[in-house]
Amino acid sequence: MSQEYESVELVGDDAVRHFALAVLVAALTAALAQVSVPLPGSLPPFSLQPFGPFFAGLLLGPLWGGLALALYVLAGVAGAPVFSNGNAGLGYVLVGQGTGGFIVGFLAGAVVGGAIVHRRVRPRSLDDVRLVYQVGGLLATLAVVYAIGVPWLSWVTGLPLSRAATVMAPYVPLDVVKLLVAVGIVRGGYLTYRSTR
Amino acid sequence: MLSYRPGETVAHGLDPRAKLGFQAGFAVAALAAGSLRWLAAIYALAAVALAAARLSPVTVARDYRVVLAVLGVAPLLAGVALGPPWFRVDPALRSLFAVSRVPPVLAVSGAYVRTTPVRDTRAALQRTIPGRAGQLLGVGVGMVFRFFPLVVEDLRTARAALWARAGQRRPPWVQARVLAVRGLNRTMVRADRLTLALRARCFAWNPTLPALRYRARDYLVTAVGLALALAPVAAAAWRTLPAVSAVGRFIPIG
Known part of the structure; x- marks a missing residue:
């Protein structure tokens, strides 16, 4: 073990609080990728994963929200089965079934969404953020996720861009429903309690 | 897997x-x-x-x-x-x-x-990425490994409880909202406990890393x-x- 004995520099209280929440939001994003709600018939299950980047941006802002999603991606690269269907590894992020762009998009989306909602690095209380910024941040998160994910899918699978967009199009209304659910959760005050502490 | x-x-x-x-x-x-x-x-x-x-x-x-x-x-x-x-x-x-x-x-x-092993990946991150970003990423990856099974279990328990009350008959967005809120509540409680534990253990920027050669x-x-x-x-x-x-x-x- 390599240890330092000369001086110990403690991490500030604010940083500890944001870091702990970032770790748990990363774990929540990973958990949401494993739990879904079945839809009737042969429809694909209603995945809860987009709530991860939504909550990261809303609760933690661009810096700490970005850290949360970076931790999620790196834990998967290190071997934790955190991606959908319990997959892991750098290979899955880069090329696995062509959806790695959506994982990278979650990270970029959390940063962009957090920046729009909080308009500064340090997260502010969501009580002080107008609804238009909250919805705008979530919409931007979704837009970034698809802006990165669809071309990435096209590149990995060799599908023309328009065909890749067609393949992903049915998921857009479902993600908009998730966005509205996330807005409902914010307006219900479930996130305010935390963000004011 | x-x-x-x-x-x-x-x-x-x-x-x-x-x-x-x-x-x-x-x-x-x-x-x-x-x-x-x-x-x-x-x-x-x-x-x-x-x-x-x-x-x-x-x-x-x-x-x-x-x-x-x-x-x-x-x-x-x-x-x-x-x-x-x-x-x-x-x-x-x-x-x-x-x-x-x-x-x-x-x-x-x-x-x-x-x-x-994950501790080696953690050490590699901390040694490769300079400064405090590397420290936080390294420590954080180790912690995500520990908390991930607990949070998955939280969500599965919440879903089982929802379904035990015939929750699967409710619209999917209602189920999603219930699960997300329950997951968030548990996550925040765990984050508060982790914050307290890190402060109590004098969480510092000086890491103790496994040796890499x-x-x-x-x-x-x-x-x-x-x-x-x-x-x-x-x-x-x-x-x-x-x-x-x-x-x-x-x-x-x-």
Whole structure:
């Protein structure tokens, strides 16, 4: 073990609080990728994963929200089965079934969404953020996720861009429903309690 | 799923930084594949990596079966046409070639996961990424490993409780809201406890890292990774060289 004995520099209280929440939001994003709600018939299950980047941006802002999603991606690269269907590894992020762009998009989306909602690095209380910024941040998160994910899918699978967009199009209304659910959760005050502490 | 298993293989003995570098270089080379010969070389190299980790390709294929099944659909989707002849072979073959670059990348990353404990990856992150960002990422990855099973269990318990009350008959967005709120509540409680525990233990920027040692074989693996990353650039330069010399021959200069 390599240890330092000369001086110990403690991490500030604010940083500890944001870091702990970032770790748990990363774990929540990973958990949401494993739990879904079945839809009737042969429809694909209603995945809860987009709530991860939504909550990261809303609760933690661009810096700490970005850290949360970076931790999620790196834990998967290190071997934790955190991606959908319990997959892991750098290979899955880069090329696995062509959806790695959506994982990278979650990270970029959390940063962009957090920046729009909080308009500064340090997260502010969501009580002080107008609804238009909250919805705008979530919409931007979704837009970034698809802006990165669809071309990435096209590149990995060799599908023309328009065909890749067609393949992903049915998921857009479902993600908009998730966005509205996330807005409902914010307006219900479930996130305010935390963000004011 | 693939996960770390202790062992004495060549891959187990390598430094995680060398393995990460090799993985990245290998992925660049694999995704740049433009010919069948190049692709064959990539598959051969992936076989060497699997042998170094004593990992069966069948095990990797079984663990990534969903991924491979989804990839198998891509050429069919690319070939389908909305009018006669209803299926076009050329786009389907292009897509088939594109998706055939994926299995070796998955195999090499599977070999990394099988032979590298998380604490080594954590140490590699902290030693490679400079400053406080590296410290937080390294410590955070270790913590995500610990909390992930707990949070999954929280969500599954919440879903089981919801379904026990006939919750599955409610619209999916209502189920999603209930699960997300329950998951968030549990997450926040755990975050508060973690904050308290970190403060109580004087969470500091000075880490205690496991020892990592770069040996001769690690330099070799790193060099191979670097060569693989540069291979597409070198190949492109090689292809353009005859064209440049032809320009020199046929266009008088001076």
